[in-house]
Amino acid sequence: MESMSTDRYIERVTSREAAVRRPATIREVAALAGVSVSTVSNALAGRRSVSGESSARVRAAVHRLGYRPDGAARAARAQTRQAIGLVVPDSRNPFFAEVAHGVEAVAQSLGWAVFLASTDLDEAREADYLDRMAGAADGVLVCSTSGSPDQVQRMVDSGIAVVACDERVAVTGAGGVFSDDTAAGRIAARHILTRAPRRIAMICGPEHLATARARRTGFRDELQAAGRSLPPWRSLASDYTIDGGRWAADQILASDPRVDAVFCANDLQAVGAAQALRQAGRQVPADVIVIGIDGIAWGEVTEPSLTSVTRDPHRLGSEAARLLIQMVGEGAQPREIVLPVALVERDSTRRSGGD
């Protein structure tokens, strides 16, 4: 099987010339166009009226020189970087990838750039990133931070706009876009009850996340409202990951082999749980139904496809970006937005026949 991998590493130099050509400046453009620097600036920004004659010559010069305004210089002078930062725990997580895409889509359409930062759940990295963003962006979007709110509070206090997304952050003066996590838990419970299960289990998210607690509360409350309760040994917490879900499902199976419904606080856990369940010989949904929360796109690809209470991650991101840009660009008040959630029913809770 050793022929099954290519050789170590190939490398070759591509060009022989250093070509330390520096970008053209606005002054060069002005000189070539035979106008003043400010006319170039105005022509390019369309800020003040410039004669057709002049702007044509400017355009020509810009084109000939391949001129691009220097964002840094502009930012220094105009006191706006036209950039926002986005801090997520892990950009590979499909939920945050979707959020990031939403952020980026509206930022792009509004002419803002976005810095991406993945903390990988490392507090030191998070602190470092936040620090850096404070110096490079006009505002930052913080998703599910694990660190202490102090640093974020200091950012807000020193004039950097902050919008929290997904998970609340204890900071005054920050905006926020969240989903109705309690409702998500309730909806999941209601849907599960519809299938008349006898033995329900619950896989929660990390205890330190308020969103995880809210989902649990919603789920529990709805169950109790229906006169059902959850024995403690069928309720446990794990990471918001596929592995976390696998592990939790195995635990549940060990303490109650006859479980026939499992609620997961997020989709990744649900994917892992469903997999573990199948590997333990259970049919999903015939023997056990599984439901998650989040609404990641991979939910329709897994086997079976995953029923989920979607939080519309793309919209979470786009709404958050819109709010942040309003705050930073138009001086809008920070506010809090709670987005609705909705059930997306797929195979993992499908009634298989006459049950």
Add this chain to the structure above:
Amino acid sequence: MESMSTDRYIERVTSREAAVRRPATIREVAALAGVSVSTVSNALAGRRSVSGESSARVRAAVHRLGYRPDGAARAARAQTRQAIGLVVPDSRNPFFAEVAHGVEAVAQSLGWAVFLASTDLDEAREADYLDRMAGAADGVLVCSTSGSPDQVQRMVDSGIAVVACDERVAVTGAGGVFSDDTAAGRIAARHILTRAPRRIAMICGPEHLATARARRTGFRDELQAAGRSLPPWRSLASDYTIDGGRWAADQILASDPRVDAVFCANDLQAVGAAQALRQAGRQVPADVIVIGIDGIAWGEVTEPSLTSVTRDPHRLGSEAARLLIQMVGEGAQPREIVLPVALVERDSTRRSGGD
């Protein structure tokens, strides 16, 4: 089912105070510390020797004021933004998400920021992004661009470092990090042949991508070397997406229901193809084996788990970022790096028993 979605939208204002506090400047720090601006600058950068006394006072002042150097001003003066741009077709695609994570990890460790841009395969957006990055970043990493190379060439010519990643770009003076796509195709073929299939099919990527063509060539060549060939009706191209794979698999099934091995030019297609195959009543791998290329993490989660020739997307990104930062930070020559690929065998090509 209407109770299965939360109310429209909730919103409330979070703070009543505008608090237009502007960030502290280096001058304020200097004043508070009782030293000059340049001493503050030097103390902070550790560039020139500063007495312990002074730097202590500076540190204190920085802390008290919550001072953060303004990146834009620094960039304007020092002529380095310490930022790179990353342009990908779609940041939600797990392959590019992984690449992005690799890029970001090394950028972060080297003290560079990264701008993320998803073109969504829209040439206008790509052009817009590239343009913007030219003004905001010191260099840009371009993954699988669809647009014309002219713009990228102009960027290089005007002093913006460029590194292509994954897909080559016809530009002189750009660096590049690629994987050995031909080898990937060959390895896939060799592995498939190991299973002694009778009717092999091939799902290629978009014809306009050189990587797609190379994978096809590698696959074909290896087949021919083994004295096998592929009837044209069992070879077709589709998008590098799950849907593309689904569609292609359906086509193949229609023209040859007895196909028992399908090679896909990327993992997303393979996931889609496997799904379509199963939905058409075929067992994977018992009836048909499926193999992809890329090595996305979701390959181990799908049912069955996916055999793939991995290109190690994370490393592709980290290597590309390292090269770009060397070019832009240390004036390194642009060069071309070709990374090895390797077979990762999973269930989708597993021999089920004695076959």
Add this chain to the structure above:
DNA sequence: CTGAAAGCGCTAACAG
């Protein structure tokens, strides 16, 4: 070891 002064490339008054 420190400070004064000169800009980075750009925008934004302000006069013409």
Add this chain to the structure above:
DNA sequence: CTGTTAGCGCTTTCAG
């Protein structure tokens, strides 16, 4: 409609 003039906040000579 246009040009001149001050800076943005920072780094970086250059003298002390």
